[in-house]
Amino acid sequence: MASAYNKNGQQQKADTVKPTPISLGISTLKPKFQQYALPSKRHESFTEATVPWPETSPVKVEDLVAAGLVYTGVGDSVRCYHCGGGLRNWESGDDPMEQHAKWYPTCQHVLITKGKNYIHSVEAGENPDRMPKRSKVKQASAEVSASQQQQEEAMQAAAEFGYSKEHIYTAACVFRKRHGADLVTILMEMEDDPELALNANVSDSSSSNTSEKHLEKEGDDNLQSLLEENQKLKESQNCKICLDNRADVIFLPCGHIVSCPQCSPALDLCPVCRKSIMGLVKARFALTEQSAYNELDDE
Numbered sequence: 059m060a061s062a063y064n065k066n067g068q069q070q071k072a073d074t075v076k077p078t079p080i081s082l083g084i085s086t087l088k089p090k091f092q093q094y095a096l097p098s099k100r101h102e103s104f105t106e107a108t109v110p111w112p113e114t115s116p117v118k119v120e121d122l123v124a125a126g127l128v129y130t131g132v133g134d135s136v137r138c139y140h141c142g143g144g145l146r147n148w149e150s151g152d153d154p155m156e157q158h159a160k161w162y163p164t165c166q167h168v169l170i171t172k173g174k175n176y177i178h179s180v181e182a183g184e185n186p187d188r189m190p191k192r193s194k195v196k197q198a199s200a201e202v203s204a205s206q207q208q209q210e211e212a213m214q215a216a217a218e219f220g221y222s223k224e225h226i227y228t229a230a231c232v233f234r235k236r237h238g239a240d241l242v243t244i245l246m247e248m249e250d251d252p253e254l255a256l257n258a259n260v261s262d263s264s265s266s267n268t269s270e271k272h273l274e275k276e277g278d279d280n281l282q283s284l285l286e287e288n289q290k291l292k293e294s295q296n297c298k299i300c301l302d303n304r305a306d307v308i309f310l311p312c313g314h315i316v317s318c319p320q321c322s323p324a325l326d327l328c329p330v331c332r333k334s335i336m337g338l339v340k341a342r343f344a345l346t347e348q349s350a351y352n353e354l355d356d357e
Contacts, residue, residue: 083174084310085166085323087140094128094139095324099301104127113167116150124320126167140167140323156180170307170338170339171319297321298329310337 086122094100104111109131111119124128127136127145135146143162145154146287159168159180168177172186179186217226297305302316314330316322322338 072219079337080164080169083169083176083339085170086336087166088322088326089167090142091128091137091139092324097123097215097319097320100126100128100139105133115148117148117152117154121154122179124171126165126171126216127154127158138165138167141165156185167319167323170340172320183285189341238326291330306340306341306343308339310339315322315341 066319089095101119107129111129112134122136126138126140128139129136130144133146134148135144137144138158141162143165145159145161148311149208155168158165159172159177159184160170162178163181169292205301217223259308263271291338295304297303297316297318297320299321303320305315305317307317307319307322308315309322309325309328312328312331312333312335314328316329317325319340325335327333328335
């Protein structure tokens, strides 16, 4: 195999291919039509146009706005505020964001809003927003513990012996306290000693009432503070511009997270540190197991 060498006769190493910003999911280009960077301005292009947007259009204006598209005032033609690409002749079933990614895969709006994996899926001919999601059943609900399963089997066996549901329920209360005892054996003991059933009912009722009162008191004491804390947490995660969507875009190089993908392209300076924004990258939070699975689904 041939190899390259430099003028000094030393073997030349192959140049390492450096990843581009777009391959890393980083948006570095500024919008071509900065005046339409905010969703509200793009929406106005549809609602306040001299020539109204066609009422018979099969796509929703809200979806077009979210896809970064601006109405041109001609037929059903729209253009992207960021890449300048045009789309028209919309058909029933068209998804504006998907069509945008299909025809203009390098558009920075699609990149920062949906991510590079979304673009790759569209380029591969897949339908990323309609692909079946992987379901994850919680282990606690999918698996019945050994003791619960044993109790259910014992209750079914007791019913076959002709015991009433009331007696079986009472015996189950005793069974939970005495795992070593057989449920049918407990039922037979209850026939010989009625006080056993009476004590079980009183004990179970007393325990239930005490637990309910404790939970009620604790709920009254903490409900208000929990609601306030939850509200503050939600507000802290909201975009500081539209106040509706989640703030999940990282400003580079400062690293601050201030706004959502729809509002970020409208900013030149970080509102926190006032440094110039050289690039944008979408953050991926994994706060819960379910959100982590959703991230995998998107990929």
